[in-house]
Structures are given as structure tokens and as C-alpha cells.
Amino acid sequence: MPGRQQTVPPLIHMNNSATLYVSEAKIHPREVDGRFDKLRTISTIVLLGIYYLTPWLRWDSRQAVLFDLPARRFYIFDLTFWPQDFFFMAWLLVIAGVSLFFFTALAGRVWCGYACPQTVWTNAFVWIERMVEGNRSKRIKLDKAPWSTTKLLRKGTKQAMWISFALWTGFTFVGYFTPILELAREVVTFSLGGWEVFWVLFYSFATYGNAGIMREQVCKYMCPYARFQSAMFDRDSLIVSYDTYRGEPRGSRKRGTPREATELGDCIDCTLCVQVCPTGIDIRDGLQYECIACAACVDACDGVMDKMGYPRGLVRYTTENALEGRPSRILRPRTAIYGLLLIALVVGLTTALATRSALRLDVLRDRNALYRELGGDQIENVYTLRVTNKTETDREIAVDVEGLPGLTLDPEAARFDAAAGELTTVAARVRADGAAAAAGGHDIRFTIRFAADPDVTATSESRFFLPLD
């Protein structure tokens, strides 16, 4: 396009008004229709559906997903986690962190735009608002209008719906920690416990405040991810960007003006991309940390380009390299390393979970005496066996001890019952022939197994002391 003046705003927008305090009206994002809006709607419904339905699922005769804090065990479908399994939780957190790095390097802030609870619940609250108060211009008009019965009614209905939705959210949250059927019964009969009421209200308040009131402010002021995302980005990461070269100089024109008939760029300066933005930024100012990559501006601009008969994609998902006419690579050292790390962590966790023993054994030596001399060269050491039966049925436990010739275990400790999901403590007297081995300490090893299923084992090492004289 010869003769076209090209003013290229910097890619990183410098907000020079940082010192100016401007108290500004609420952001009323305009409704938008398009591919990415559909995707966002689907992801919101799916994610909220998972959140609200999961506690109602049953598994055998219990709640499928239940974090039972008083009993100190977490149930996730077939798996039961104990406080000793905290390691898995930490591992899961590491996987979540690496995933965030991987997906950000690859696809930019998809997390923010489609999956972050902040976005998802804000979407739900905005839908309710739109349902009651109408579209953007109606909402702005309503906000400006003096108080009247209609305004009171509309605002009241919205608040009532928001609060009910928030309370349901809080109720569901507590349902992850207290059996939800019991909880529902208590709600119906008004017999909810004090702490349950407190947590329902606490979480409802947090939902209402974050999704109803604070919204994009949370992303702008409180989200750490928005600030360090630049560390995960490179020139091949997917971003939502305005094509400055194609769009500038911007300017309004009559509908149906062919592209060739004007000196202007493709941007008709309709400001729709600004109006639909939930964080209230202008994407044409370049990449900004406030941008949550929701692609609402992409949908809005595509609609306008269709109306004008211009090709789509003036605002689009692209990469910095692509914008500058260079090829973008998906496979590059950064994504390869994050990807391999992620695969290794997931495989490791799956293997660890699959081979996780249903038994756990801790052996403590008796602190009072190193050994006790019985008659006829027999030496006795005393231990405490702490056995955790992680299954959901009562089991008989068989114990073996080895490491010294002639080691024997008293019969009461060789076989005993361990209740389902309980820690069982047993005193074990172990005897050895004092003449058969050198004086001093010897390593011995305890092995426990289910009597009915000898393949499930757990071992623990300890020391056996023989007299020095």
C-alpha cells in the first residue's frame, strides 16, 4: 500500500498516566458474538459444571471426591490420600506450575482468558447482570439514571441473583469438605453447624467480591501471574495483537468503502475492541499486562471486518515473530524443555500412584533398654511397629524379621489385625541367639504384608543390639 503513512505505536504500552489518579466509572464490557466467545462460553459452562456437580458424584457408598479433614484423609474416586501422602500434593502443585509455564510459552495467556476461576466466575456474574439489566448501553443508562422503582427493582433482582449464586458456590465449596448430602439435609432443616455456616458465607463473600465487584481489578492489581508472565513469553508465544501495519492510519469511513479507495489503513476506529474489553484496555496500544487474552476484541473486530468486506484478522491471535513477517516455531528449546519436564513429572506421578503401597510401616526402637538378656544366650530387643492399613477393609497383617541368624518374633506381633484406614500400634519383642553373631549393633529389617495378599508389602529397617561383654 504505497503512500500510506505508518505510525507504529510501541508494542509495549507505556502508561504515562501512572501518577494521575482518575476515579473512573465502572467498566461495562459490551457483549460480543463470535468464535472465541463461543469457546469461552463452552469452557465456562464445562468448568463451572465440573465444580458444581463433582461433590454430588458417588463412588461405591461414599462421596467420590471428598476432602475429609476431621478424619484426615482425602478421597478422589478410587484413591485415598493420607497426611503421609502430602508428597503427592506437592508433586501435583509442581506439575500445575510447570503446566502453566508450558502452556504460557506455547499459547500465551489462555489460562487467563478461558480457565482462571476469576475469569470463569466473572463471566457467570456478567451473564446474570446482562440477563437482568440488559446490554451495555442499557446498563450504562441505568447506572446514570436517578433512583426509581424500576432501577431499584432491576438492581435488587441482580443483587438477589448474585447473592444466591454466590451462596450456592459457597455451599458447593463446603460440600468438598463435608459430605454434601448431609450438608444439604442440614441446610433444609436449618441445623447447619457454626463452622459450616462460617465457611459457606466466607466463600460466598469471596465469590461475590471477586466476580461481582472487583472483577478485572483482581487481574490488574492482585494477580502475580500477570506480572511475571513476561518471563515465560518469547517471540513465538501466542498473543492477541492488533496488526498495526495493516490497521494504521486508522479512521472512520462510510460503510462499503473499498480498501483501495482510501489512504487509510483497515482500522475504521469504531472502538468496538475497546468496548468489549473486560479489562478496559485498547488492544491497539500494543501488548499490555492487563490483557487477559480473552479474544473478545478479536471477535468484535472480525465482525466489523466482515461488515466492511475486509479480510478478518486485523486483531488476531498471532506471535511477535509472525507480526514481523518471520516464521513462528512451535517446537523450540523453551517449549521442548517445559514439555519434556511436564511429561516426566506426569509419568513419575502416575507411576508413583500406581505402585503406591497400601501398607506403611514405621519401626521405633524401645527407648528404655538396648537389650534384655534372657536365659541360654537369648537376647531380646523391643520395638514398636506402627502399621497403617491404607485400604478400606480390615486386614490381617503378617510380620517377618530378618538380618541375624535365629531371629524370632513373639507370636502376638507376628500376626495381628489392622483396621481399615487406621494406624495400628503393636509392641514387638524380637529374640536372637547371642552366641551366633558378633557383639554390638546389627541392621535388621521388618517386612509386613497382608496375610491374604502377600504381594502387598512394606519394609522398615532398625538396629538389633547384642551385649558387648
Next chain:
Amino acid sequence: MSTGIGENDEGLPEDAPRAWRRWSRRTENVAIAAWSSFLAACLATGIFFAQIDPRDIRLVLASSSEVIPQAGYALGFFFFWFICGVSSLIAIFLLRTGPRRRERRRARAAANRPTSDPHE
């Protein structure tokens, strides 16, 4: 739905300077402190109670009354939140009240440069 081609935005005149809905310093301080300490408190609560059963706290405190697990977890969480919140507020206070880096840098640059306007 109207796509609003060429329409003026009712809330935002086209020639108006773009104003931002901003939080005041104080709101920002409190929100950041509350949120960062909340995250830290979640982590601390998780690690702490994975090791310690709230029912055992009774033994540590040498108290004769029974600790209700729900209350133990909740109070533990709020205790961590409070402590982390204090730390966050102190950190924010020190950052906000200390000498400003940018001002110092600007002052140094102005002192080194013969012209008074750094943009010329």
C-alpha cells in the same frame, strides 16, 4: 445486536482521554497484602496440618479442653493468614515509604546532563 460501526461509544467519547478505573493506593496496598498472604497462608496451612493433627494441638498447648478439628483447621488458617498479612503489610509499607529508585535515577541523570529537559 448492533455492531455499532462508526457509532460513538455512549460511555466513552471518542476524543476523550482514556481514563482508567483505578484503585487508590490504600485499596491497592490492602488488596495485595490480603491476597498474597492468603496464598501463603493456604500453603502454610497445607504443610502444617499434613504433619500435625489439630487434635494433637491440645497436647502441645497442655490444655484440658478437646480441640474440635474444624475449629483447629479454621483457626490455624486464620492464624497463618494474620501472620503472613502482617509480614506483607510491613513489606509494602517499607517499599512504599523508602527512597524512590526512579526519582533517584532521574535526579542522577539530570545532574549528569547539561540540558535541563531530558527529552531533548
